[in-house]
Amino acid sequence: MRTLITGLDCASAELIQYQIILERRLTLPLIQELIVLYDLTQRYQRELNARAGKAMAALGQEIRLTLTHRGVQLFLNTVILENTMPDPTVDVRLEAHVRSLEQALDRAFTELAEYRALMERQLTLPLIQDLIALYHLCYHYRIEFIGERKATRALEVMGAEVLNVLARKGVVPLEVRPGQLLDRSAQCPVGVEPCSAPSEDLQIVAVQRPGFTSPEGVLAKAEVIVKRFTTAPEALLSTTGES
Incomplete structure (x- = not known):
C-alpha cells in the first residue's frame, strides 16, 4: 500500500509538470499565428494613409496586449517567448515516466487522451476568444473605411487571416440569413x-x-x-x- 501511495504522489507531481508543458505545446501554435497577424498590421501601418494606419495600429495594439498577457514580448520585429518553448529533454523524460506509471498502476492514465483534449479546449479558449474579438474589430473598421479601397482591402486580408486561424481550430462564423427567424441561443x-x-x-x-x-x-x-x-x-x- 505504501508503494502505491508513493507512486500516486509521484504521478500527481509529474502530472502538474506535464500540464505546464502541455499548456506550452497547445497554446504555442496560436501564439505564433498571432505574431504573424501582428507583423501584418505593422506592414499595413506603413503602407496605408494616416487614418487607416491608425486603425491598423489599434489592431496591432490589441494583438500586442494579447501576446503580452501570454508572456510574449515584441522588440523591433524580434520575438521573445518567455516560458513558452518546452525543453525537449524534459518532455521526453516526463512522457517516458508517465508511460511507466501507466503500466505500474494498472493503466491508471488510460484517459490521458481525453484529458489532453479537455485541456486543449480550456487552454486555447481564451486565445480563440481574443481572435474573435480581433475579427470583430477588423469587421468594424472595414465598415468605417468602406470608401477607402486600399484600407478596406487590407482589413479584408486581416479578417481572412483571422478566419483561417479560427477555422483550423474548428471555429466558424454562424450562418445568419435575412428573413430568418430570430434564434436567441445564437x-x-x-x-x-x-x-x-x-x-x-x-x-x-x-x-x-x-x-x-x-x-x-x-x-x-x-x-x-x-x-x-x-x-x-x-x-x-x-x-x-x-x-
Whole structure:
C-alpha cells in the first residue's frame, strides 16, 4: 500500500509538470499565428494613409496586449517567448515516466487522451476568444473605411487571416440569413425595424456583428437587427430585452 501511495504522489507531481508543458505545446501554435497577424498590421501601418494606419495600429495594439498577457514580448520585429518553448529533454523524460506509471498502476492514465483534449479546449479558449474579438474589430473598421479601397482591402486580408486561424481550430462564423427567424441561443437583437405584418415579427433584417460557433457550441452570438410588429409606436422602445 505504501508503494502505491508513493507512486500516486509521484504521478500527481509529474502530472502538474506535464500540464505546464502541455499548456506550452497547445497554446504555442496560436501564439505564433498571432505574431504573424501582428507583423501584418505593422506592414499595413506603413503602407496605408494616416487614418487607416491608425486603425491598423489599434489592431496591432490589441494583438500586442494579447501576446503580452501570454508572456510574449515584441522588440523591433524580434520575438521573445518567455516560458513558452518546452525543453525537449524534459518532455521526453516526463512522457517516458508517465508511460511507466501507466503500466505500474494498472493503466491508471488510460484517459490521458481525453484529458489532453479537455485541456486543449480550456487552454486555447481564451486565445480563440481574443481572435474573435480581433475579427470583430477588423469587421468594424472595414465598415468605417468602406470608401477607402486600399484600407478596406487590407482589413479584408486581416479578417481572412483571422478566419483561417479560427477555422483550423474548428471555429466558424454562424450562418445568419435575412428573413430568418430570430434564434436567441445564437443571435442577440441590438436594433429593430417596424413591420406591418405579424408573420414578419422577429425576422432578421441585417447582421451588425457576426457570431461564431464551434463543435462545443456557440462562442459568440451574432448581433442582428430584427423586425417588430406593433400597433403602438411606443412598444418599439422595449425590444432587445423581450423574449
